[in-house]
Amino acid sequence: MRSGQVTIKDIAKELGISASTVSRALKDHPDISVKTKEAVNELAKKWHYKPNLVALSLRNSKTNIIGVIIPEIVHHFFSSVISGIEDIASKAGYNVMIFQSNESYIREMANVQALLSSRVDGVLVSMSKETKDHSHFRELRDNGIPIVFFDRVCNDLSSDNVIVDDFAGAFAAVEHLIKIGCRRIAHLSAPQHMLLAQNRQKGYRQAMLKHKIPIDENLIIKCDSFDEAILKTPDLLALPEPPDAIFAVNELTAAGALLMVKKSGLRVPEDISIVGFTDGVVSRITDPSLTTLEQHGFEIGLKAAELIVERISSGEMDYEPVTKVVKTSLIVRGSTRQI
Structure with a gap:
């Protein structure tokens, strides 16, 4: 039983065949014999082999990852938004990578750099309280990564927004x-x-x-x-x-x-x-x-995720931005006097 991440090379070495043969066997390529396919798949299953999604994405120039930057996870509103985002993203075949700026401009910039390094397909952002310079978000756009802002939006950048009224x-x-x-x-x-x-x-x-x-x-x-x-x-x-x-x-x-x-x-x-x-x-x-x-944070998350998936799918960066507005609802409880 191996420990750690199993690679195609590990399986190839164990079976005494080339890595390319293992790769083709896992893809059920017709040039590979039934016997070899069975041996490769049996060992892959035994060793709990999982494809390297990052390597695959580099070849396909698509990661199927949506980045999300929020000020704080502890807030009920932002956790509700994340639930809405993940609901849509999962159905569309995307994974969600979540970063927390902790209301810090410096940390938010670092979050953006991490997302750029991860080659995410799109980014959803609710800005930190400290953010006044938006050049790091322009860098995302300059690298062909669409952005949708939600709740806290950027006036200086032409982008899609999902906001509360x-x-x-x-x-x-x-x-x-x-x-x-x-x-x-x-x-x-x-x-x-x-x-x-x-x-x-x-x-x-x-x-x-x-x-x-x-x-x-x-x-x-x-x-x-x-x-x-x-x-x-x-x-x-x-x-x-x-x-x-x-x-x-x-x-x-x-x-x-x-x-x-x-x-x-x-x-x-x-x-x-x-x-x-x-x-x-x-x-x-x-x-x-x-x-x-x-x-209605969940609804905001749904709308923001729908927008980013749409932008990623279109592959276009020169589009007319839209703003979607979600209405609030007043809930009267014990902290206000009765009429």
Whole structure:
């Protein structure tokens, strides 16, 4: 019994025949005798031989691999997207290679170089928070590798995008808060160089304007992680006129805000209502459970994978890019007062 990866050369050496004969025997070539085929296949089975997919792909100039770069795997949204991607990719005969940038521009660049070295057929990307220079993505395009951005997209590169309707989702969240009587609504936002963050803040502002509620800029702060919410929520609560509601840019930020509101002695939702963005496990297990916006990550993954498979199959790089938009759904739970 051999250990390690078995190669065609190993089988050839054991049987005293050439590697080319083994290769042809495994492919059931008519020039190879039945006896030799039987011997080769029996030993291949015994030694658990598996074809070298990388070597095959180099000969075929196609790897059947789709690369995926996401900011963080731990987020429910991104894990849902990956499930959607793998569903389509598997059916289309592709394997998925997943990289995590961990919200780092440097690491994202390294991810791209690894994908280039792996000769992937296409790449799906949700950019890191730090990314402002997009030259590494241009390098993918320059090497004939199609890209589809999802959720966090690149404005500087002509490419396909699959996005959430962030504006409409944020508008619905804030309008819900207004309809239940909230007027001092804080917004915990993401960095504004991100299109996602811009659109969610625009939705917040438009809802306030529609209902003729003055916008207090002191209630709009950059705060888009659990740890930041722990640090910055007490400052909001200490304002001379504290908020009576919080709309957070994502689920974990909303959870951090909820924790600090409760630690301050205030009640949720009686004193402060809270809405997040993304309906993950966290939203369901907080106390009270979070009112939030379902982003339909699985559907985003499906659409992104369908697009990249289509681009790979066409073999064309000079195409008119498309943007597909997935609507959100407001899910009302215990963190907002009842109407």
